[in-house]
Amino acid sequence: MRRVRLRFVSDVEVEFVDRVRALGQVVEVAERGTRFPIVVYGPEGCGKTALLRQARLILEDHGYSVVYANPMAGREDEKLVYTPSIRDIVKEALKALPDPYSRIVDASITIASMALRRFRRPRVALLMDDLFQAVGVDRAEAYTKTLLNLIEYPPGDYERIVVLVASSEGVTRERVGRHDWATMMLLWNMPREGFRELYDRLPGEKPGFEDAWSLTGGNPRYLGGLYEAGWSPDPILDSMIRARRLKSFIKSLDGKEAEILREAINDPDAIFERLREPGARSLERKLVELNLIIEVWDRNEWSWVDEPPPEKNPELGIGRYYAWQTPLHREAVKRALGA
Ligand SMILES: Nc1ncnc2c1ncn2[C@@H]1O[C@H](COP(=O)(O)OP(=O)(O)O)[C@@H](O)[C@H]1O
Ligand SMILES: [Mg+2]
Structure with a gap:
C-alpha cells in the first residue's frame, strides 16, 4: 500500500503509520462505495486529515478519481488535491468561479459533479476535510443533504461513489445526526503502538x-x-x-x-x-x-473508524x-x- 507523507513537526516528515483497522475500512469503502456520506468526528489533532489524505491514495489505487478539499488549510496547494486524470475538469471548474480558493467546498462539489457527468460509469470520491468548520454550523445540515443528493441523484450514472467528511465540530453532530442523511462515525486518538511509532520519530x-x-x-x-x-x-x-x-x-x-x-x-x-x-x-x-x-x-465496531x-x-x-x-x-x- 502506498503511504502518504505527512508533515509531523517543523523538522520531521513521516509516512502514515498504524491505523490498521481504519485502512481496512477504507479499502472496504473503496470496494463498495458509500450509500450515505460518512461523517467522521474526532478530537482535534487525532488524525482525521492524515486519514483522509491516506484514503485518497487508497481510493486512487482502486481506480477512483478523487477530489480532496481542505478549506481550512493555509496553502492553496493543500486546499485542493485531486487525481491527475481530472485535471481538465478541475481547471474548468476553477475558472468558472471568481476567487475559487475561498469557495473550495463548492468548487470541489462542482468538480465531483462534473466528473460524474463527463466520465462513463466512473468511480468518483469526494473527501471533505473540516467541512462544517468551513461552511459554519448553520449550514452543516444543508451541505450534508447536498452530499447525499450527489449519491442519490447523481448528474450522471456512476459505478461507485465515495463521500467522506471529517469534522471536529462537536456541535454539528446532533444537527447532522438527526436526519439520517449521513453515517456518523468516530475516530479516536491513536492506539498506543501507533503513537509509539510517532514518538520514536521525534529527535x-x-x-x-x-x-x-x-x-x-x-x-x-x-x-x-x-x-x-x-x-x-x-x-x-x-x-x-x-x-x-x-x-x-x-x-x-x-x-x-x-x-x-x-x-x-x-x-x-x-x-x-x-x-x-x-x-x-x-x-x-x-x-x-x-x-x-x-x-x-x-x-460498537461499526460506530468507529479504527480502534475505539x-x-x-x-x-x-x-x-x-x-x-x-x-x-x-x-x-x-x-x-x-x-x-
Ligand atoms: N496515522 C498517522 N501517521 C502519521 N502521522 C499522523 C497520523 N495521524 C496523524 N498524524 C500527524 O499528526 C498531526 C495531527 O493530525 P491531523 O490529521 O492533522 O489531525 P486532525 O485532522 O484530526 O486535526 C499531523 O501532523 C499529522 O500529520
Ligand atoms: Mg484536520
Missing part, C-alpha cells in the same frame, strides 16, 4: 514514553506540540485556556454546573450520571461546543459515555478552575 532528548502517552492520550498533534514546546505542557495549556477563554467560561457557570464540572475532571461520566439534574445538560453542551469533551457512545478507545480509562479521562478530548484538555480546565 533529541525527550520524556519517557509513558509521560508522553499520559499527557496526550495518544493525540499526535499534541505530541508534536509538546515536542515543539521543548516538552513543557505549560505553554500548550496556557494557550488552550486563553484561546477557549476558559477562565470567563468557568466564571459564567452557575453553582450546579461548576459542581458537576469539578466532578467531571475525575470522571467525565459524572455528566451522564447527572443528566436529569439542572445544569448537567447545559454544561454538557458548553463542553462539547468548546471542543473539550466528546460523547463517545458505545464501542478503551471502555473506561480514568487516567486518560475516558469514560463510558463521555471522554475528554485529551488529558491536556482536562488539565486546562482543571487549571482554569484553579483546582
Whole structure:
C-alpha cells in the first residue's frame, strides 16, 4: 500500500503509520462505495486529515478519481488535491468561479459533479476535510443533504461513489445526526503502538514514553506540540485556556454546573450520571461546543473508524459515555478552575 507523507513537526516528515483497522475500512469503502456520506468526528489533532489524505491514495489505487478539499488549510496547494486524470475538469471548474480558493467546498462539489457527468460509469470520491468548520454550523445540515443528493441523484450514472467528511465540530453532530442523511462515525486518538511509532520519530532528548502517552492520550498533534514546546505542557495549556477563554467560561457557570464540572475532571461520566439534574445538560453542551469533551457512545465496531478507545480509562479521562478530548484538555480546565 502506498503511504502518504505527512508533515509531523517543523523538522520531521513521516509516512502514515498504524491505523490498521481504519485502512481496512477504507479499502472496504473503496470496494463498495458509500450509500450515505460518512461523517467522521474526532478530537482535534487525532488524525482525521492524515486519514483522509491516506484514503485518497487508497481510493486512487482502486481506480477512483478523487477530489480532496481542505478549506481550512493555509496553502492553496493543500486546499485542493485531486487525481491527475481530472485535471481538465478541475481547471474548468476553477475558472468558472471568481476567487475559487475561498469557495473550495463548492468548487470541489462542482468538480465531483462534473466528473460524474463527463466520465462513463466512473468511480468518483469526494473527501471533505473540516467541512462544517468551513461552511459554519448553520449550514452543516444543508451541505450534508447536498452530499447525499450527489449519491442519490447523481448528474450522471456512476459505478461507485465515495463521500467522506471529517469534522471536529462537536456541535454539528446532533444537527447532522438527526436526519439520517449521513453515517456518523468516530475516530479516536491513536492506539498506543501507533503513537509509539510517532514518538520514536521525534529527535533529541525527550520524556519517557509513558509521560508522553499520559499527557496526550495518544493525540499526535499534541505530541508534536509538546515536542515543539521543548516538552513543557505549560505553554500548550496556557494557550488552550486563553484561546477557549476558559477562565470567563468557568466564571459564567452557575453553582450546579461548576459542581458537576469539578466532578467531571475525575470522571467525565459524572455528566451522564447527572443528566436529569439542572445544569448537567447545559454544561454538557458548553463542553462539547468548546471542543473539550466528546460523547463517545458505545464501542460498537461499526460506530468507529479504527480502534475505539478503551471502555473506561480514568487516567486518560475516558469514560463510558463521555471522554475528554485529551488529558491536556482536562488539565486546562482543571487549571482554569484553579483546582
Ligand atoms: N496515522 C498517522 N501517521 C502519521 N502521522 C499522523 C497520523 N495521524 C496523524 N498524524 C500527524 O499528526 C498531526 C495531527 O493530525 P491531523 O490529521 O492533522 O489531525 P486532525 O485532522 O484530526 O486535526 C499531523 O501532523 C499529522 O500529520
Ligand atoms: Mg484536520
